Amino acid sequence: MLVHEQVEFICGKGSLGRLFPAAAIGLGGIFLAAGLLNPTSNCYNKNGVLQTPTQCASTNLLFAVLGGVVLLAGLVLALRGTKQRDTRYYVTTFRLVEAKQRRIVREVPRDLFRGREFSQFLQVIPTLIVNGTPFFTAKILDPRSGDEMMSLRNLTQESINALELVGQVVYCKYCGQRNDAKSMRCSQCGASL
Ligand SMILES: [Zn+2]
DSSP: OOTTOOEEEEEOSOTHHHHHHHHHHHHHHHHHHHHHHSOTTOOBOTTSOBOOHHHHHHHHHHHHHHHHHHHHHHHHHHHHHHHHTTEEEEEESSEEEEEETTEEEEEEEGGGGTTSOGGGGEEEEEEEEETTEEEEEEEEEOTTTOOEEEEEEEEOHHHHHHHHTTTTEEEOTTTOOEEETTOSBOTTTOOBO
């Protein structure tokens, strides 16, 4: 961290990323168990009529296969999640930073966006709503190359608002004061921005 640098927000693999695999593993496990453990003499169809052992066996097999597939998908997601969880994105007063296992792998100074219309480098995609709170994915393009630079997931509206300010404000490197992007001098200490 630099002097006067402050983290505006941090984005990592959110708790939602862990919830989905866990739910899939749980549900898949129940279906798999139901399919494998249900005796073939104890099956009813949807009208409540007892089925023959052959019909029952195929129903059980369907349950087991379905459960197995969901369980497997959950495991794969969980495994991928543990790999990605180490990636974190920081938006600070001076930089956008991507860090893996606490080491910076990529950083872009906010100066690059200064005075430019940041919205042209920012794509905000609404992803899901949990208990009435909307979440977004934000993709940030590198202003130098136009390539996608960061994909921030599970962002709240608050974080989006902070992101949208990136091109509109400039923080003084000497005192930390927030200034309008058009200012040439810091409104607090008078340093050249
Ligand atoms: Zn200043």
